[in-house]
Amino acid sequence: HVTGARVVSTWDFGVAANQAAWSVLGQGGHALDAVETGVMVPEADLKNHSVGRAGYPDRDGHVSLDASIMDADGSCGAVAALEHIAHPIQVARRVMERTPHVLLVGDGALQFALEQGFKKEELLTPESEQAWREWLQTAHYQPSVNSEVRSYGKTGLPGGSGNHDTIGMLAIDAQGRLAGACTTSGMAWKMRGRVGDSPIIGAGLYVDGEVGAATSTGVGEEVIRNVGSFLVVELMRQGRSPQDACREAVMRIVKRRPQASKDLQVGFLAMNRHGDVGAWAIQPGFSYAVCDSQRQNGLLPAKSVF
């Protein structure tokens, strides 16, 4: 059975992103178009400092973006460490559809984007630049704490910045087709050239039309190490529910690095080919947005290990 069209995405900014995706899905559009359209909302949002324009820069002050997109048949495209292009997800789709490759990085990705007619822009906003200059006072990179602070942003913990992480979005359309997209500015103050999980197919995003789709948010290094989204999909292939598969993938990270896991956040979000949805995270505070013909604005808390 197919429950009808549905779109899910990570964090509370997923609500607005889902609405944009629904403008495609609700009219019988293709899941692939829906996820691309949806994630462009946080990419453009100046208040969002972890995706797209206004994303926090690397430690040298460069805004460097990662994104990937994947269709049900295994078609996929991604860009990593792409600078100066406001909508990396659109470039990722062009990589998928107009090149023989899956992943373009850095200057090559920028060159391709410019050839494709995208505009070169300054993505560092005055606000992000100021945050970077403040960070430079200490220039201390604490990815785990950083992630935790960002993840807890609106729960009122000390240091919470109201900021969130990557958007990962999964959709099934009225024809039962699955697709996914993932886009991020990565970890704030990362080393120049650092690439996270989001543009790595199988890590930050994976889609298999026969089984389901998964995406992740949080400290990308831990997700890459465990090929997280691929693992979630493979667990669903073995019969696990989306929530169970996400929990097992989270536990894999925690088991391998129990000490480090206490201070870092990773969350997985999954949807199977029937449109059932599940999520799990290491830390509390991870939420995901759901939108279908019944629920237009649903925001649900994910369960967590701690």
Ligand code: SD4
């Ligand atoms: C990354 N998973 O680059 C992404 C971004 C993120 O907290 O979610 N950061 O590792």
